[in-house]
Amino acid sequence: MDRMEELGFRSETDRQIFREAAAPVELSPFGLHSGMFVPTLERQGTPEQSRKWVPLGKSFKMIGTYAQTELGHGTFIRGLETTATFDPETQEFILDSPTLSSIKYWPGNVAKTVNHCLVMAQLYTQGKCHGTHLFLVQVRNMEDHTIMPGLEIGDIGPKLGFDGVDNGFMRFNKYRIPRMNMLMRYAKVLENGDYIKPKNAKLTYGAMVMIRVFIVMDAFKTLSRAAVIAVRYSAVRRQSELRPGGEEAQVMDYQTQQYKLFPLLATSYAFLLAAEGMSQIYAKISSDIERGNLEDMPQLHALACGLKAFCTWVACEGIEVCRMSCGGHGYSHASGIPKIYANIVGACTYEGENTVMMLQTARYLSKCYIRGQRGESLPELIQYLTTDLNVKSTLGEDCSFESLVAAYSHRAARMVAVACKLQQTNKKKGMAGHDAWNKSTVPFIAATKAHCHLFIVRNFVTILSQKKIDPATHNVLSQLCTLYAVYGIVENMGEFMQDGYFNQDQVSILNRKVLALLEDIRPNAVALVDAFDYPDHLLQSCLGRYDGQVYEALYEYSKSSPLNNTDIHSSYYNYIRPMMQKRSESKNISAKL
Ligand SMILES: CCCCC/C=C\C/C=C\C/C=C\C/C=C\C/C=C\CCC(=O)SCCNC(=O)CCNC(=O)[C@H](O)C(C)(C)COP(=O)(O)OP(=O)(O)OC[C@H]1O[C@@H](n2cnc3c(N)ncnc32)[C@H](O)[C@@H]1OP(=O)(O)O
Numbered sequence: 001m002d003r004m005e006e007l008g009f010r011s012e013t014d015r016q017i018f019r020e021a022a023a024p025v026e027l028s029p030f031g032l033h034s035g036m037f038v039p040t041l042e043r044q045g046t047p048e049q050s051r052k053w054v055p056l057g058k059s060f061k062m063i064g065t066y067a068q069t070e071l072g073h074g075t076f077i078r079g080l081e082t083t084a085t086f087d088p089e090t091q092e093f094i095l096d097s098p099t100l101s102s103i104k105y106w107p108g109n110v111a112k113t114v115n116h117c118l119v120m121a122q123l124y125t126q127g128k129c130h131g132t133h134l135f136l137v138q139v140r141n142m143e144d145h146t147i148m149p150g151l152e153i154g155d156i157g158p159k160l161g162f163d164g165v166d167n168g169f170m171r172f173n174k175y176r177i178p179r180m181n182m183l184m185r186y187a188k189v190l191e192n193g194d195y196i197k198p199k200n201a202k203l204t205y206g207a208m209v210m211i212r213v214f215i216v217m218d219a220f221k222t223l224s225r226a227a228v229i230a231v232r233y234s235a236v237r238r239q240s241e242l243r244p245g246g247e248e249a250q251v252m253d254y255q256t257q258q259y260k261l262f263p264l265l266a267t268s269y270a271f272l273l274a275a276e277g278m279s280q281i282y283a284k285i286s287s288d289i290e291r292g293n294l295e296d297m298p299q300l301h302a303l304a305c306g307l308k309a310f311c312t313w314v315a316c317e318g319i320e321v322c323r324m325s326c327g328g329h330g331y332s333h334a335s336g337i338p339k340i341y342a343n344i345v346g347a348c349t350y351e352g353e354n355t356v357m358m359l360q361t362a363r364y365l366s367k368c369y370i371r372g373q374r375g376e377s378l379p380e381l382i383q384y385l386t387t388d389l390n391v392k393s394t395l396g397e398d399c400s401f402e403s404l405v406a407a408y409s410h411r412a413a414r415m416v417a418v419a420c421k422l423q424q425t426n427k428k429k430g431m432a433g434h435d436a437w438n439k440s441t442v443p444f445i446a447a448t449k450a451h452c453h454l455f456i457v458r459n460f461v462t463i464l465s466q467k468k469i470d471p472a473t474h475n476v477l478s479q480l481c482t483l484y485a486v487y488g489i490v491e492n493m494g495e496f497m498q499d500g501y502f503n504q505d506q507v508s509i510l511n512r513k514v515l516a517l518l519e520d521i522r523p524n525a526v527a528l529v530d531a532f533d534y535p536d537h538l539l540q541s542c543l544g545r546y547d548g549q550v551y552e553a554l555y556e557y558s559k560s561s562p563l564n565n566t567d568i569h570s571s572y573y574n575y576i577r578p579m580m581q582k583r584s585e586s587k588n589i590s591a592k593l
């Protein structure tokens with residue numbers, strides 16, 4: 001913190017980059033404090049509350065986290081059981097965990113690090129429940145960090161990853177906080193207990209939308225780091241004979257290795273641009289919301305949910321491909337890839353389980369489809385839903401951006417229409433609305449993935465057509481953009497072909513194009529990963545080192561293994577030698593017999 005002040009880092013982006021550089025492989029125990037706790041105080045607190053608490057948070061006098069999930073509920077926020085009951089006599093809220101399943105469980109850094117939490121609880125006042133609201137709760141003594149009386153707090157135990165974060169549990173026993181500790185920007189409880197409701201109950205969910213936007217960038221960061229490691233290693237690693245009798249080939253010269261890695265390189269660039277585009281849309285709509293204009297709130301929610309789910313799913317699958325493309329050394333922590341995977345794969349679950357998030361977007365697409373069918377105007381990003389599905393592709397040998405975007409628009413429009421028609425058919429069969437919905441959710445998930453894929457392809461193409469980029473760079477980025485789009489079609493051909501949108505010749509063109517692009521990108525592959533400019537300190541990888549001294553690094557890494565501190569390990573004396581002696585004695589006995 002002080003170091004950031006000394007270095008003059010003012011923007012949150014710069015501070016985040018510094019934090020990641022300072023703690024490259026372990027997530028910071030203050031990630032949630034800076035990334036969720038403080039921004040939520042700023043956005044969900046009244047101006048007075050923000051003025052009081054935000055400086056304390058930014059100066060780390062108050063260290064907090066976001067405590068919403070419980071043992072029994074994470075996804076279904078309306079089902080949360082923690083209660084906050086207003087006591088007008090004392091002007092306090094009484095927080096309570098009435099059941100075992102209501103115990104707060106998973107909140108990051110609650111176990112040992114934070115002294116405050118933003119707690120999501122069911123608000124009760126004047127005997128009535130008004131749904132979930134956020135409350136600022138002091139959980140540890142500010143003098144000696146002991147747990148406040150009335151609270152039980154602990155660590156939840158080892159996890160797949162996220163080792164730098166002490167996820168914990170927290171149980172409230174009639175724990176009192178001041179009335180003014182309810183975040184009251186949108187909803188209020190007056191001194192007499194009267195409840196003033198917000199313009200939209202989902203404004204309380206705003207913190208989650210913000211993090212989902214952050215996570216799209218995290219998907220780029222983690223996938224691109226794995227791609228840097230795998231591509232650099234593939235340039236250094238020589239294995240097997242490509243030409244009989246010739247020298248062993250760089251594994252990057254095998255077409256299969258290129259087909260594994262270059263689309264992931266293209267995806268990394270696509271996700272960076274998508275994350276930037278998502279952040280711009282978030283900045284615009286969230287500022288409208290803060291000014292009271294909630295018109296685009298549903299569109300923001302749907303986009304943030306969909307991209308968070310789509311990008312984290314693809315990134316995690318891609319990171320695994322990068323690991324496996326490094327052979328045995330990829331499986332070692334020396335590669336740096338297992339830690340990247342372990343830290344980001346949780347993002348498919350936290351901040352909204354991906355399937356649930358996709359279904360939120362699907363619900364929005366379903367409503368937009370109906371509006372489109374009625375001829376109503378649709379937001380620009382959704383207007384493709386009214387695409388004429390009788391049109392066939394005009395794709396030619398050049399695989400133009402226009403024909404590729406048209407293909408993705410057609411695929412998404414067709415798939416949304418299929419899912420909506422199934423939902424409508426279910427209703428016509430007499431199903432209740434919720435059953436008609438549930439019995440169409442599998443096609444809706446597929447359609448929503450197509451919707452997100454379209455957003456990313458279209459965004460990449462738009463930026464290349466709008467930004468002023470020098471011709472040489474534009475040419476290479478255009479190759480990456482084309483590879484991302486053509487690879488996506490080849491890998492999902494069935495969804496593009498189901499209604500005969502492409503003819504057989506066009507399918508052949510696409511299959512040829514994806515292989516030709518691998519050759520086009522091969523000469524620039526290392527330069528394209530170097531362009532991310534990740535320092536070795538951040539990658540923490542013997543395989544992805546900038547100097548390519550892989551074997552020297554692996555040898556030094558291995559020698560530093562703690563197991564090498566002694567030649568003979570204690571297990572020999574404690575287990576192996578006694579076992580061998582026992583065997584030899586029994587052998588002597590059997591020999592005598
Ligand atoms: C390099 C490695 C990086 C790793 C990251 C680490 C550090 C990075 C540093 C900084 C980043 C920042 C922070 C830290 C990073 C990571 C985070 C770490 C931990 C994660 C923390 C958490 O997990 S917090 C808990 C998250 N929990 C959830 O997200 C719960 C998900 N559930 C929900 O959101 C809701 O229950 C729901 C949306 C699924 C359903 O809500 P419900 O109330 O039931 O509403 P519905 O009935 O479904 O819909 C009604 C109506 O409301 C609309 N709606 C719903 N939500 C919203 C919303 N948020 N905004 C706007 N509108 C909403 C919905 O669309 C419906 O509308 P219609 O009626 O019109 O259809």
Ligand SMILES: Cc1cc2nc3c(=O)[nH]c(=O)nc-3n(C[C@H](O)[C@H](O)[C@H](O)COP(=O)(O)OP(=O)(O)OC[C@H]3O[C@@H](n4cnc5c(N)ncnc54)[C@H](O)[C@@H]3O)c2cc1C
Pocket residue numbers: 032065066067068069072073074075076105106107108162167346349350351352353354355356359
């Ligand atoms: C690393 C990590 C860090 C976390 N940090 C925090 C934190 O700091 N603060 C915090 O409050 N929480 C935190 N969480 C909790 C996290 O937010 C929840 O785990 C997440 O929201 C998923 O909810 P759940 O666990 O209830 O999953 P569930 O919803 O129980 O998921 C189980 C299955 O049910 C399915 N499912 C659920 N609802 C539906 C539906 N409506 N339709 C179809 N399928 C459905 C899901 O798709 C999934 O396959 C963290 C979790 C992890 C893994």
